[in-house]
Amino acid sequence: MRQGRSRSVAFTLAAGLFFPAAAAAQTREVVVGNISAMTGPTSGTHLMCQSGSRDYLNYLNETQGGITGKKGTVKTRYLAYDSQYVATKAKDGFARLLEQNMVIWTQCASAHSDALIVDYETAKVPLVTGSQGIASLFSDWAYGNYHSGIANMIRTWMLWRKGEWEKAGRPGGTLVLGAITTDEPFVPLALWDVDAFAKEQGIKVVKETFPKGATDAGPQLLRLRDAGATQIYVVASASGAVVALKSAKSLNLGIPMTQCAAATLGDVIALGGPELVEGYQGEFFFEPMSKDPAQGGSAGLKLARELWSRNHPKEAPNDMYINGVLSGMVIAEGIRLALDTVPPDKLTGEAIKRGLDQVHGFDGMGLTRPITYVKDDHIGPKQVRYWVVRKGYVEPISDWMPTTTYRIPKK
Amino acid sequence: MFRVPFYPPSGVYADSYEKDMRIVKTGTQRVLAALALAVLVLLPLVASSYHLRLLIGIGIAVIVGLGLNILTGYCGQLNVGQSAFMMVGGFTSGLLNAYWGWPFWAAVLPAGLAAAAVGVVFGIPSVRLKGLYLALATLGAQIILTWIALYGITVTAAGFSVEPVKLGSLAFNTPQKFYYLALVFTLGMTLAAKNLMRSRLGRAFIAIRDNDRAAEGMGIDIFRYKLLAFAICTFYAGVGGSLLVHYMMWAQLESFTLQDSIWYVAMIIVGGLGSIEGTIFGVVFITLLKELVLVVGPMAQERFTFLPIGAASGLLLVFIGSVAILFGILEPRGMAHRWSLVKAFYRLWPFGY
Numbered sequence: 186m187r188q189g190r191s192r193s194v195a196f197t198l199a200a201g202l203f204f205p206a207a208a209a210a211q212t213r214e215v216v217v218g219n220i221s222a223m224t225g226p227t228s229g230t231h232l233m234c235q236s237g238s239r240d241y242l243n244y245l246n247e248t249q250g251g252i253t254g255k256k257g258t259v260k261t262r263y264l265a266y267d268s269q270y271v272a273t274k275a276k277d278g279f280a281r282l283l284e285q286n287m288v289i290w291t292q293c294a295s296a297h298s299d300a301l302i303v304d305y306e307t308a309k310v311p312l313v314t315g316s317q318g319i320a321s322l323f324s325d326w327a328y329g330n331y332h333s334g335i336a337n338m339i340r341t342w343m344l345w346r347k348g349e350w351e352k353a354g355r356p357g358g359t360l361v362l363g364a365i366t367t368d369e370p371f372v373p374l375a376l377w378d379v380d381a382f383a384k385e386q387g388i389k390v391v392k393e394t395f396p397k398g399a400t401d402a403g404p405q406l407l408r409l410r411d412a413g414a415t416q417i418y419v420v421a422s423a424s425g426a427v428v429a430l431k432s433a434k435s436l437n438l439g440i441p442m443t444q445c446a447a448a449t450l451g452d453v454i455a456l457g458g459p460e461l462v463e464g465y466q467g468e469f470f471f472e473p474m475s476k477d478p479a480q481g482g483s484a485g486l487k488l489a490r491e492l493w494s495r496n497h498p499k500e501a502p503n504d505m506y507i508n509g510v511l512s513g514m515v516i517a518e519g520i521r522l523a524l525d526t527v528p529p530d531k532l533t534g535e536a537i538k539r540g541l542d543q544v545h546g547f548d549g550m551g552l553t554r555p556i557t558y559v560k561d562d563h564i565g566p567k568q569v570r571y572w573v574v575r576k577g578y579v580e581p582i583s584d585w586m587p588t589t590t591y592r593i594p595k596k
Numbered sequence: 597m598f599r600v601p602f603y604p605p606s607g608v609y610a611d612s613y614e615k616d617m618r619i620v621k622t623g624t625q626r627v628l629a630a631l632a633l634a635v636l637v638l639l640p641l642v643a644s645s646y647h648l649r650l651l652i653g654i655g656i657a658v659i660v661g662l663g664l665n666i667l668t669g670y671c672g673q674l675n676v677g678q679s680a681f682m683m684v685g686g687f688t689s690g691l692l693n694a695y696w697g698w699p700f701w702a703a704v705l706p707a708g709l710a711a712a713a714v715g716v717v718f719g720i721p722s723v724r725l726k727g728l729y730l731a732l733a734t735l736g737a738q739i740i741l742t743w744i745a746l747y748g749i750t751v752t753a754a755g756f757s758v759e760p761v762k763l764g765s766l767a768f769n770t771p772q773k774f775y776y777l778a779l780v781f782t783l784g785m786t787l788a789a790k791n792l793m794r795s796r797l798g799r800a801f802i803a804i805r806d807n808d809r810a811a812e813g814m815g816i817d818i819f820r821y822k823l824l825a826f827a828i829c830t831f832y833a834g835v836g837g838s839l840l841v842h843y844m845m846w847a848q849l850e851s852f853t854l855q856d857s858i859w860y861v862a863m864i865i866v867g868g869l870g871s872i873e874g875t876i877f878g879v880v881f882i883t884l885l886k887e888l889v890l891v892v893g894p895m896a897q898e899r900f901t902f903l904p905i906g907a908a909s910g911l912l913l914v915f916i917g918s919v920a921i922l923f924g925i926l927e928p929r930g931m932a933h934r935w936s937l938v939k940a941f942y943r944l945w946p947f948g949y
Binding site: 223224228229232233236264265266267268269270271272273274276277278280281283284299300302303318368370373374377496497499500593 | 644645646649650653743746747750753754755757769771840844845846848849850851853856886887889890891893894897898901904905906909910912913
């Protein structure tokens with residue numbers, strides 16, 4: 186027995202002497218944390234993001250033995266906690282994940298990333314997020330792969346409409362745009378100081394609100410029409426969007442409407458049906474799952490579809506799953522770059538942060554526009570594309586265009 | 597030498613008013629109380645950050661729940677907007693700290709008073725409204741106050757960072773440190789509630805709860821006392837809110853939802869209406885049950901892959917709901933009543949009565 190052990194030790198030492206690279210290559214399991222509202226009203230979106238990042242990292246474990254850099258390989262262990270969209274619960278979950286040696290974490294809830302900012306900065310555990318809060322946009326430890334902050338959705342849309350209006354020869358002399366919103370908690374943030382921006386751009390913006398849960402938005406839409414709105418931006422979750430669409434249809438409104446990124450076009454199609462949603466526009470920061478499969482897509486989209494059908498064979502595809510897959514890809518890229526400089530046993534949150542700081546021109550196998558993180562700017566792709574629903578699928582109606590990068594002032 | 601009767605006392609007798617009014621009456625109780633206090637004080641030495649966070653959450657919920665039990669359990673006035681009053685306290689304290697530089701110690705009292713002032717305003721209908729109608733009025737408070745925070749004040753809609761509690765150079769910015777602060781506040785406010793309910797004020801509340809017309813006939817000014825109950829209840833909520841935002845070092849609207857208000861009501865019902873101990877039991881029970889869902893939910897989600905996304909964690913909410921229903925059927929008087937039965941059994945054993 187002892188002789189056998191001595192022999193194996195000698196063999197290992199010899200291997201180390203003659204094949205230093207092989208000896209240096211190590212494999213270790215690291216914990217990737219996730220805190221999501223797995224129950225409650227926002228759970229649909231959160232679970233999709235969570236499934237996307239989990240499935241992608243598990244896929245790397247199964248097919249490639251984990252994530253490999255020049256100094257070794259790590260397998261990831263994905264641990265998730267339910268926050269119920271309660272910040273204190275999110276903090277509890279974060280503490281629990283820290284005790285389980287989490288080195289990087291991800292989530293899809295702006296409020297959480299803001300409430301946890303002290304925690305992840307203190308613990309030196311980087312965050313890769315598919316949804317940025319206000320404060321996290323300023324954090325050196327947060328890395329985004331989604332939109333450039335909630336207040337930029339409508340600003341970017343206004344610039345898109347202004348560009349199209351100018352191309353059309355400025356009909357009407359003044360560009361009048363409408364915004365219809367529900368009274369959901371994120372709405373004031375989405376419209377933050379937008380009047381000043383509109384004034385600066387020479388655009389007239391008319392806003393109307395209807396209560397979440399209402400079954401008719403007719404009066405609000407009529408007021409927007411009477412004010413001369415030529416396009417309407419819908420700041421609502423999917424259920425609110427369906428109410429607005431039904432009301433518009435019953436009024437035969439005839440004004441093109443665009444969904445903000447608070448819900449995806451896929452969600453609205455699933456809820457309202459393809460006929461109601463026909464012609465509805467929306468924005469995506471990635472290539473959406475609701476694109477017609479017959480139209481093909483990037484390698485990233487093909488992989489995401491494969492992961493979806495493998496892991497969720499009985500369910501309808503969801504756009505936010507791509508957001509999660511992208512988060513998983515960014516996490517893997519950060520870890521890979523970190524492993525180029527440190528061996529697996531030295532792979533800490535700080536090392537991964539240094540890896541994420543190196544991310545340059547990363548497009549998630551074509552799922553999004555190139556992501557480059559630089560000092561004071563971890564926003565992410567910063568490009569958006571507008572799509573329209575045709576026969577239950579979405580197709581692009583604009584090229585990729587830069588988003589605005591306004592930041593809501595942080596206290 | 598201190599004599600400890602480690603046998604069932606078969607009844608506790610007092611031969612003076614002072615003795616009768618003591619909260620801790622027997623030697624056994626004194627020893628157990630000292631042991632419990634020692635365990636609570638020494639806990640951070642062995643407990644993990646996660647468990648301490650859980651205990652801090654319980655401490656804050658006990659403070660908020662105590663206020664609610666004083667109003668609903670003792671005075672009989674329903675309130676389903678407790679977390680909105682907590683929000684008033686939390687934002688008052690947070691804004692005083694973040695924008696005017698007030699330390700926690702200076703901001704906590706105004707936070708409680710601001711919540712109490714708002715609580716009194718929403719308590720005025722209680723003179724005319726009872727039962728479900730009053731519940732509806734407090735539900736209105738939840739909706740109106742949330743709306744004001746969302747649309748009326750821009751900074752509260754977005755959320756803002758708050759300084760940790762400081763005492764000289766000591767910052768209570770870790771669970772290990774904040775735990776002691778939460779412990780002091782929880783014990784202090786529990787004792788205050790216990791004493792308050794044994795005073796003239798508490799007896800007036802109970803009289804109003806049992807029969808407000810009879811209480812008025814006995815000379816109790818029910819308008820004044822009902823408003824006082826609202827003020828005390830919401831003061832507790834305000835202090836709880838202040839503690840919460842300084843603990844999280846972040847103030848945001850999502851921490852004070854209608855769902856939270858419902859949970860506080862559930863806590864005092866499960867624990868026992870009109871019982872200080874019951875509040876603690878209810879908060880601990882519901883918090884641990886929720887924690888079970890939070891921990892088991894994701895595990896179930898990962899294991900039972902044949903279920904649709906979200907089904908496994910959602911099913912556990914069904915479990916919580918079922919437990920609440922069973923509790924209502926099997927022990928409608930709450931855990932406090934079960935505890936009193938255990939104590940009576942201990943005192944009277946080996947006799948059955």
